[in-house]
Amino acid sequence: MREITYRQALNEALDEELARDENVCIIGEEVAQYNGAYKVTEGLWDKWGDKRVIDAPISEAGFIGMGIGASMLGIRPVMELMFYSFAYVAFDQMMNNAATVRYMSGGLIHCPIVVRGPANGGTNVGATHSHTPENIFANMPGLKVVSPATAYDAKGLLKQAIRDNDPVYFMENTLLYGEKWAVPANDELPGGELVIPLGVADVKREGRDLSLIAHGRAVITCLKAAEILKEQHQIDAEVIDLRSIRPLDEETILNSVRKTHRAIYVEENKPFCGVGAQIAATIMEQAFDDLDAPVLRISSVDSPAIYSPPLEKKQLPYPEQVVAKALSIC
Numbered sequence: 001m002r003e004i005t006y007r008q009a010l011n012e013a014l015d016e017e018l019a020r021d022e023n024v025c026i027i028g029e030e031v032a033q034y035n036g037a038y039k040v041t042e043g044l045w046d047k048w049g050d051k052r053v054i055d056a057p058i059s060e061a062g063f064i065g066m067g068i069g070a071s072m073l074g075i076r077p078v079m080e081l082m083f084y085s086f087a088y089v090a091f092d093q094m095m096n097n098a099a100t101v102r103y104m105s106g107g108l109i110h111c112p113i114v115v116r117g118p119a120n121g122g123t124n125v126g127a128t129h130s131h132t133p134e135n136i137f138a139n140m141p142g143l144k145v146v147s148p149a150t151a152y153d154a155k156g157l158l159k160q161a162i163r164d165n166d167p168v169y170f171m172e173n174t175l176l177y178g179e180k181w182a183v184p185a186n187d188e189l190p191g192g193e194l195v196i197p198l199g200v201a202d203v204k205r206e207g208r209d210l211s212l213i214a215h216g217r218a219v220i221t222c223l224k225a226a227e228i229l230k231e232q233h234q235i236d237a238e239v240i241d242l243r244s245i246r247p248l249d250e251e252t253i254l255n256s257v258r259k260t261h262r263a264i265y266v267e268e269n270k271p272f273c274g275v276g277a278q279i280a281a282t283i284m285e286q287a288f289d290d291l292d293a294p295v296l297r298i299s300s301v302d303s304p305a306i307y308s309p310p311l312e313k314k315q316l317p318y319p320e321q322v323v324a325k326a327l328s329i330c
Helices: 006-020 044-048 060-072 084-097 134-138 151-163 218-233 250-260 275-290 309-315 319-329
Strands: 002-005 024-028 053-055 076-080 114-118 144-146 168-172 180-183 202-205 210-214 237-241 244-246 263-266 296-298
Touching: 002 006, 006 024, 006 044, 006 076, 006 151, 006 180, 024 060, 044 053, 060 076, 060 084, 076 151, 084 114, 084 134, 084 168, 114 151, 134 144, 134 168, 134 244, 134 275, 144 151, 151 168, 151 180, 202 218, 202 250, 210 218, 210 250, 210 319, 218 237, 218 263, 218 319, 237 250, 250 263, 250 275, 263 275, 263 319, 275 296, 296 319
Parallel strands: 024 053, 024 076, 076 114, 114 168, 144 168, 210 237, 210 263, 263 296
Antiparallel strands: 002 180, 144 244, 202 237
């Protein structure tokens, strides 16, 4: 088993899907000769050429709209956003057109597009470049929203997202791009490739006293908090990684809560109408009698992203914060 970075895992997924299906292409700002703003597409233009890896002008409304139109005609474009904050420029295309075309055409027209890029704070780039809009997109029927926490999940989920016939909005975290995880090579896998179905959560750590549920980089925060809880307080926390926000794997969440009887949702999203609010409601509605304590939430501080590096670190969830919340209900 080799170790590769989150960035390399995404690159491998893109390369393999370009090879598997001639209708797959990559479109975005600086994805070609420059190898992508975060080097996720490094080497792909050299290998696949201008028709498969295409530089777009600085106009998200234009090139995302073009990609949606192309997907309706059978192309499977993977669109790179330099920041997911820029998705707001293409809101009509992403929310109004891509999400509804299959429904409004009676299932005759599909929209197999992937829009991927970083959706996170914590990099000191200011309020207009630090949005986490997974809750907004997950609110719209017809869209699928994915937020992988590890290189293993990033590769497997991106390959499945590209093959999906619906729009999949794939949200990454720049702070994870350089982190390494164990990812098997294709010849080490029974089926010859790594593909992870959408809508299946993953138990990242087994536990019996408390369920820590999260998505994206908050999963890593929860794993660190779980180590502290075990070593310093003898509390055995289970860590559930949603991986896919919509479709949502409710069964894995509820099974965990019915075992541990306590739950905390941790996210870098904002609290108001956030993903954690949906998870808390789901637990309260379907597993209330199994709870020994209220469902708690930890999120980003409810304000625009702070530019100051030391303050922004405190604006996002951190392990000691999770530990303190856990102790309050254990």
